[in-house]
Amino acid sequence: MITLEINQRQYQLDLKGHETLLEVLRDHLGMKGTKTACEESECGTCTVAVDGKATLSCIALAANCEGMKINTIEGLANGEELHPLQQAFLDYGAVQCGFCIPGMIMSCKALLDKNPEPSQEEIEYALDGNLCRCAGYLKIFEAIRHAGKVIKAQCEQASLLDRRN
Amino acid sequence: MKTATLNKEYVNPVGKSVPRIDGKGMVTGQAKYAFDVSFPNMLIGKMIRSPHPHAKILSIDTTRAEKLPGVRAIITAKDTYNIKFGSNEYFFPHTVDQMAIESEKVRYVGDEIGAVAAIDEEIAEQALGLIDVQYEPLPAVFDVQEAMKPDAPQIHESLNNIAVILPVNFGNPDRVMKEADYVREDRFYAPAAHHAALEPHVCVGQWETFSNKITLWSSTQAPFKCREALAKTLNIDLNDVRVIKLAVGGGFGGKLEMLPMDFASCLLSKKAGGLPVKICYNREEEFIASRRKHGMIYTVKSGVKKDGTLLAMTGEVIADGGAYCSYGPTVLAAAIMRIFMVYKIQHFRMTGYRVYTNTPISGAMRGFGGVQAGFAIESHMDMVAEAIGMDPIVFRLKNITGPNMVTINKMVITTNGLRECIEKAVSASDWYKKRGQQKHLCRGIGIGIAADVMGSKMYKSHESAGSIVKVEEDGSVYLFTGAADTGQGSNTALSQIAAHELGVSYNRIRCKSGDTEITPFDTGSFASRVTFISGNATLRAARDAKQQILDVVAKENNLNAAELDIAAEEVILKKDNSILMDFDKALELCYSFNYGRQIIGRGSYNPPTTPIDFRTGEGNVSGSYGFEAQVAEVEVNKETGEVKLLKMWDAHDIGKAINPQAVEGQIEGSLVMGIGYTFLENLRFDQKGRPANGNFANYRLPRSMGTPPVESIMVESNDPEGPFGAKGMGEASLLPTSAAIANAIYDAVGIRLKELPFTPDKIIKALMEKEKFELAAQASA
Structure with a gap:
């Protein structure tokens, strides 16, 4: 039995040694938000965050993630309020078929958590592992830039409040 | 409806x-998505595939696999009705050439000869290894030109493996070609x-x-077409098959047809006593056993006058079809006939060959033959213009089609914004400041133009779509459409059309789409048809619903319904736009004691077209036509052969x-x-056809x-036939891209590339040849 922490909740799981994080999420826990399009680490569709780092769940062994904080698309919104990235993807028309979007957003989040004001080069570099066949990336770039601004403003607001308190 | 959920912004x-x-x-x-569908007791299915590119099936023994614990069902051809399916059934009945499960012969590596279902994927995979198949390998052919030779292996019964010959002939191109001041011929290759x-x-x-009922949850782009093929091959009534499309993770033409996997999942389920069976391709199977874009060898020859008048054009298109016909014949027709929408041409002959090879099946892919044709024709046009010393923009403006004309093959063009597209793309890109002016920087600019249909009537004799708009007692509006949103956003666009016509906020609409048992018939998402055709059906359904509401309001108020309208959530008097009551009140009235009137609007639309005669290429294929001009600006690195795209412009009618x-x-x-x-894509095969x-x-x-x-x-030509003036537009933007880039590369460094994709090695090679040629010219001078 191992314990995995996924979206701040603990799960006790009886796993075979070779099972991937993707298999655990989709098949054991029924968390179907995370998709995959190749299962061999080429498309980025299965990206989740492990200890804040964008991680390909199709090649990450679940057992190796014990003790780490795993975050998936299902845990991104704050209650009913969408995460700024989710809202920006909607507002900027960055979503077409939606299949790449959970992985894409998780990669974007890992980038923005480190740097809410990435340059165009940094955005393109961070997303180069995530395939999108519908949208041609341009609206995704716009959405990230906008979400970064919102996140930065939120952080500034929060630190202002902290100082006041 | 609760007003809090209504957003006035969206009226x-x-x-x-x-x-x-x-x-x-x-x-x-x-x-x-269908990818996410899961049921308790669901079995996992796998297809049994041929390892040979061409072989006779001598025997299949499934005994060992059947004994494997966890295996629930195995099917082979003997469990099927041996009914062939195909996609050009209406126009080319002889091209219906594929069995859902092959019984006698396999024709490509991956051809389906059976399927297994087991309690999990691991056991299903294991079972595949326990199936004993005896084959007699046959000589195979992978190259399309080799396949056309008389001594090539015969894949089907067609002479020289040519499934379809399409001769398209208008006017007298041979005679007129002789009157030309300049004639040139070019040959292009566009890969799979x-x-x-x-x-x-x-x-x-x-x-x-x-109960003898089938349900298929599928990632299809065309649920009704899938239902039809399933019913036919499974020998069951159409109304006993229900195909449900959920969210679809992209299609691009690859999910237009029923595949053997769809057939197999149903038949395996029957054999397993009715348990649901899921079959999901892995990425390798996607490349082998779905569909692919036709590789084409495209030869084109044009004769022009010194003043730039395009007099005549002839040519030949050889399309690598792979093992079965699929949508191939109509893809080939489109690859030849698209030019009539773009250029006014009176004398034309082009012959197309759709050829079998022992490779995966070529079918529909976004652009439908137009991408290969666009690369060839638009590159060729630039070369012709240059040879007579004419600016490529001026040359195109002289020869393009215009509004309100009938083409040589009887296409009826009504609105046509092509001229405006070219002018806007030229002006936005600063064309004349850049063309030929940036060679010292290895920078160049190039153009390509294109046109597209919205609907094609290539699947059935009609191409109608239906919609239902149901308005409930609480004012909620349901749109039922057979259209298949595969990510392009048709559910959104159709909901906008419904809300706008009904006069209510977009927030009211709940859209149900692509379920063959619930939604009206629709041929599917292809040929950029949905906004135009399904949009028109939706417009009519909303209009019908609105009329029903206004009839009740008029009666209650002793008015004539013709005096009323609904706009921005209010029922208004047309004469002075005064508000009579809000939409919710109107619905309360409809469903009140005295009226009890259910509001169910219906709409059907079939575009005004004429049948295409594929013996001549004549016919008005679409109810309207869309146009565009695309400009690319590039910078070529002469050392590495890499091309950087600086910017692209797309002006689109x-x-x-x-x-x-x-x-x-x-x-x-x-x-x-x-x-x-x-630059990148080229699906290649090894010497064994894999x-x-x-x-x-x-x-x-x-x-x-x-x-x-x-x-x-965006160029808005406001088509009178389109819903709110709209045309379809999902495919056209990749038709001229390769040529626009090729023409820009020529402007930058003076090389003409005729083979896609433009990889750095091809660019370096072309640059070296150009240098060699120039040195030789200098030496001889």
């Missing part, structure tokens, strides 16, 4: 970039490519054995943008797909790095 939604109706599900992971939709082909089939942001999304996505085909690059590591797709900025320019 009159046509022309506004409202958010996707299904967007929240997609950004939160809650959207449900793959859709590479991120969601693989996936289905869950369930055959309830006692879309009639009217129902949702401008979604239109931009289609332009950008389509154009970037065109960039991939120009894909040489059938995975995402080796089949390279456009990624985020290097995506150029794209300026989308």
Whole structure:
């Protein structure tokens, strides 16, 4: 039995040694938000965050993630309020078929958590592992830039409040 | 309806970039795809595939596999009705050539000869290894030109493996060609490519054995077409088959047809006593056993006058069809006949050959023959213009089609914004400041133009779509459409059309689409037809619903319904726009004691076209036509052979943008797909007919790095036939991309590339040849 922490909740799981994080999420826990399009680490569709780092769940062994904080698309919104990235993807028309979007957003989040004001080069570099066949990336770039601004403003607001308190 | 949920911003939604109706599900992971469907007791199915490119099936022994614990069902051809299926059944009945499960012969590596279902994927895979098949290998042919030789292996019964010959002939090109001041011929090669939709082909089939009903949850682009093929091959009544399309992770033409997997999942379910069976392709199977874009050898010859008048054109198109016909014949027809929408040409002859090879099946892919043709024709046009010393813009403006004309093959063009598209693309890109002016920087600019249909009537004799708009007692509005949203946003656009016509907020609409048992018939998502055709059906359904509401309001108020309208959530008197009552009140009235009137609007639309005669190429294929001009600016690195795209411009006659942001999304996505085909994509096969690059590591797709900025320019020609003036537009933006880039590369460094994709080695080679040629010319001078 191992314990995995996924979206701040603990799960006790009886796993075979070779099972991937993707298999655990989709098949054991029924968390179907995370998709995959190749299962061999080429498309980025299965990206989740492990200890804040964008991680390909199709090649990450679940057992190796014990003790780490795993975050998936299902845990991104704050209650009913969408995460700024989710809202920006909607507002900027960055979503077409939606299949790449959970992985894409998780990669974007890992980038923005480190740097809410990435340059165009940094955005393109961070997303180069995530395939999108519908949208041609341009609206995704716009959405990230906008979400970064919102996140930065939120952080500034929060630190202002902290100082006041 | 609770007013708190209504957003006044979203009244009159046509022309506004409202958010996707299904967007929240997609950004939160809650959207449900066929990929995500799961049931208790669901079995996992796997296809049994041929390892040979061409072989006779001598025997299949499944005994060992059947004994494997966990295996629940195995099917082979003996369990089937041996009924063939195909996609050009209506126009080319002899091309219906594929069995869902082959019994006598296999024709490509991956051909399906059976299927297994087991309690999990591991056991299903294991079972595949326990099936004993005896084959007698036959000589195979992989090259399309080799396949046409008289002594080539015969794949089907067709002479020289030519499944279809399409002769398209108008006027007298041979005679007129002699009157030309300049004639040139060019030969181009456009390779096979793959859709590479991120969601693989996936289905869950369930055959309830006692009630004899089939349900298929599928990643299809055309649920009604899938239903038809399933009913036919499974020998069951159409109304006993239900195909349900959920969210679809991209299609691009690859999910237009029923595949053997769909057939197998249902039949396995029957054999397993009615348990649902899921079959999901892995990425390798996607490249082998779905569909691919036809590789084409495109030869074109033109004769022009000194003043730039295009007099005559002749040519030949050889299309590599792979093992079966699929949509091939009509793809070939489109590859030849698209030119009539773009150029006024009176004397024309082109012959197309759709040829079998022992490779995976070529079918429909976004652009439908137009991408290969666009590369050839638009590159060729630039060369012709240059040879007579004419600016490529001036040359095109002289020869393009215009509004309100009938083409030589009887296409009826009404609105046509092509001239405006070219002019706007030229002006936005600063064409005349750049063309020929940046060679010292190895920079260049090039153009390509294109036109597209919206609907094609290539699947059935009609191409109608139906819609139902139901308005409930609480004012909620349900739109039922058979149209299949595969990510392009048709549910959103159709909901906008319904809301706008009904006079209510877009927030009211709940859209149910693509379920063959619930929604009206629709031929599917292809040929850029949905906004135009399904949009027109939806417009009519909303109009009908509105009329029913107004009839009740008029009666109650002793007015004539013709005096009333609904706009921005209010019932108004037309004469002075005064408000009579709000929409919710009107619905309360409809469902009140005295009236009890159910509001159910219906709409049907079939575009005004004429049948195409494929013996001549004559016919008005579409109810309207869309146009565009695309400009590319490039910088070539002469040392490495790499091309940097600096910027692209796409001016597009879309009639009217129902949702401008979604239109931009289609332009950008389509154009970037065109960039991939120009520089990266080429589905190759090894000497045994297996894909040489059938995975995402080796089949390279456009990624985020290097995506150029794209300026989308919308030209609104307001088509009188389109819903609110709209035309279809999802495919056109990748038709001229390769040529625009090729022409820009020529402007930059003076090389003409006639073989896609433009890899650095080809560019270096062409640069070296050019240098050699120039040195030789200098030496002889």
